[in-house]
Amino acid sequence: MVLSQPFMAWGGYWAIPAVVLLAFVSLFFYRCVFYPMYLSPLRYASRAPLSASFSPFLSFLLGPFSGQFLAVTKGEAGIIQDDWLERYAKDKGVVRVLGPAWTERLVVFNPDIWRKILVEGHDNYIKPRTWRNPLKIFLGEGIFTVGSPECHTVLRKMINPAFSLINLASQTDRFYEVAEALVDAVAEQIEPAQSSTGCVLSVYPWMSRAALDIICSFAYSHYPKALRDQHSELAMALRTSFSAQNGWKQLILTIVISIPGLGSFLKSEPGWRTVEFITALIPQSPLSDLFDLFVSVMKSAAITRRIAKDIMDRERPDSLGLTSKWQTGSVIAVMENDLERDKADSYRFKISEDLVMGQIVSLMVAGYGPTSSSMSWTLYFLAANKDAQERLRQEVRSATANNSRPEYQTIKSLKWLDCVIMESLRILPGIPDVYLEANTTEHVAGMLIPKGTVLYFPVRAVNTSKSVWGPDAEEYRPERWLNRPAGLNVRDSFQSFFSGSHGCAGKTLAIMELKIVIAKLITNFEFDLAYEGQVPKLTYAFVMIPKDDMPLRVRRLQDTGCSE
Ligand code: HEM
Secondary structure (H helix, E strand, C coil): CCCHHHHHHCCCCCHHHHHHHHHHHHHHHHHHHHHHHHHCCCCCCEECCHHHCCCHHHHHHHHHHHCCHHHHHHCCCCHHHHHHHHHHCCCCCEEEEECHHHCEEEEECCHHHHHHHHHHCHHHEECCHHHHHHHHHHHCCCCCCCCCHHHHHHHHHHHHHHHCHHHHHCCHHHHHHHHHHHHHHHHHHCCHHHCCCCEEEEHHHHHHHHHHHHHHHHHCCCCCCCCCCCCCHHHHHHHHHHHCCCHHHHHHHHHHHCCCCHHHHHHCHHHHHHHHHHHHHCCCCCCCHHHHHHHHHHHHHHHHHHHHHHHHHHHCCCCCCCCCCCCCCCHHHHHHHCCCHHHHHCCCCCCCHHHHHHHHHHHHHHHHHHHHHHHHHHHHHHHHCHHHHHHHHHHHHHHHCCCCCCCHHHHHCCHHHHHHHHHHHHHCCCCCCEEEEECCCEEECCEEECCCCEEEECHHHHHCCHHHHCCCCCCCCHHHHCCCCCCCCHHHHCCCCCCHHHCCCCHHHHHHHHHHHHHHHHHHEEEEECCCCCCCCEECCCCCEECCCCEEEEEECHHHCCCC
C-alpha cells in the first residue's frame, strides 16, 4: 500500500508500466545513443548502423537486444562483414558493432592492426569469456577454452612439435591409409549400373569421416575407422554437435547452458556421465524439436568426453610413469614428454587430467571440423571448374605414375594441387570469423583498446577483399596463386588459418591431408555438380559447414582399376 502510494498519486497503476517504459527508453537512449557517441572509449571507430542488418522496423525492435549478432548469425558468413568493410572501415580499418545486450565489439579489417595485435601483442589477447564458457561444455578445459594466456602458451608449446613438418612427413602413411579407405568407401556407394553416369553423393559426411579418422590416427592411437563403421559413435556425436552450432540453435543452447551452475556441472565428469545416462533413457520427443536438439547435443558432448577419457586412461603411462603407451610422434605423446614433474611444477597452474582430456577433445574437434568442410568445398570447386579438375588429375597422375604413395615432398611440389587448395581455402575458409578479447588496456596503431573489448576478425571478408585480391576476388581462380597481384602480402591477406599465437596449430597437417585426400580422390573419380546452377549452401557457425551435405555427381574413372 505504502509503496504504491506515490504511483497512485501520479495517476494510478498505469504509472508502473509507464515508469518501467521510461526507464527502458532512458537506458536504450543511454546505451545506444549517448554512450556510443560521447562516452565509449571506442568512439574513434565508425559504427555500422543496425539498419545495415535488419529492416528499420526490426532494427528498432530487436537491435537493442541482439545488436548485430542476429544479423551475423542469420546470414551467410562473411557477407555482412563485406558490407562493413566497403562502407564503414575505409577510414581506420576498424568498425564498431554491437554484440548482444549492447556490448560494443571492434571489427578489425586493417592488416597492420591485425598483425600488431596477433603477432606482437599476443599475450594480451585471449578467447572471449562469453565464448569460452559455453564451449567448455563440449571441449572441457583445453587450448580453445583456457582463460590464462600463460596456460595457453604452455599448451601451445606442448603440441607444436607434433605438428612440425618433420614429424608429419614421417607419418604420411597414416594419411594415405585413410585416403585409400575413403576411395573404397566412395566407390562402394556407386552401383554397378551407375558406372557410366555415376551417382549423386553427399560428399560432406564422407569427408568428415575421413577427417576424423586422420586426426584420431595421427593424434592418438585411437582409430575410430569412421569410414568403415557406419555406426561410429564418435563420428555421429561430432556430427550432431556441429549441426547445432548455427544461428538460433547456438543462441538458445548458449542461453540454457549459461544458467548459473549448470555449465560447471555439465562439464564435470559426474555431470557428463549423468547426462549420458539420462539422455539414453529419454525417447525422441514427438513434441519439441528444440528439446530433442538439446538432448542430442548434450548426449553427443558426453559421448565425446567419455571417449576422450577412455583414450587418456588407456594410453597414458602407468601410474609409475614407466611405460608410456602413447603412439610415437603422436600429439599426446609429445605433450606427455613435456609433463615431466619438474617442468610441470614450474607452471603456475596444474596440468590436471582435465586439461589433458580437454586437449584430446579440442584437437579432435579442431582437426575434424574445418578440414571436412574444406575438403568438401575443394571438391565442389573442382566439380564447377572442370578444366581445373582435369589439369589437376594430369598433374597428380604423372607424379604418382611410379609410386601410388609418394612422399610428402613430392605432393608438396605439385603446383596446381597447391593452387587448387589454397584458392578453395581462401574463398570458403572453414572458420569464417575469429573472436578475441583484450586482456589488458593498450594503444594499438594509435587506437585505444580497453581491457574486455571483444575483437572480431572477419577472416572471410579479409580473404576476399577486392582492394587486395582484385575485382574478381570472389571468383574461384586457382591460377591467381601462380601470378599473385603485385604487392600482395599473403601472410596478411590470406587468414584462413589465422595468425599469431592463436593461429592454427594444425595448418601444416591440414594442408598435407587436404592434398593427399584430394589427390587420391581426383585420380579415382570424376566430380560434377549435382544440378545446374548449384552453389555452396553455407551455415554460419564457428565452423562453416555445407547445409545440404554438399551433393556432387561422382563417377568412378574406369581406367584406374583399383584405388591408386
Ligand atoms: C582446413 C583446415 C583448417 C582450418 C581452415 C583451420 C583454421 C583455424 C583457425 C582459423 C584457427 C583459429 C581459431 C580461433 O582461434 O578461433 C584455428 C585454430 C586451431 N587449429 Fe586449425 N584449422 C584447420 C585444421 C586444423 C587441424 C587438422 C588441426 C589439428 C589438430 C588444427 C588445430 C588447431 C588448433 C589446436 C587451434 C587452436 C590454436 C590456438 O588457440 O592456439 N586445425 N584453426
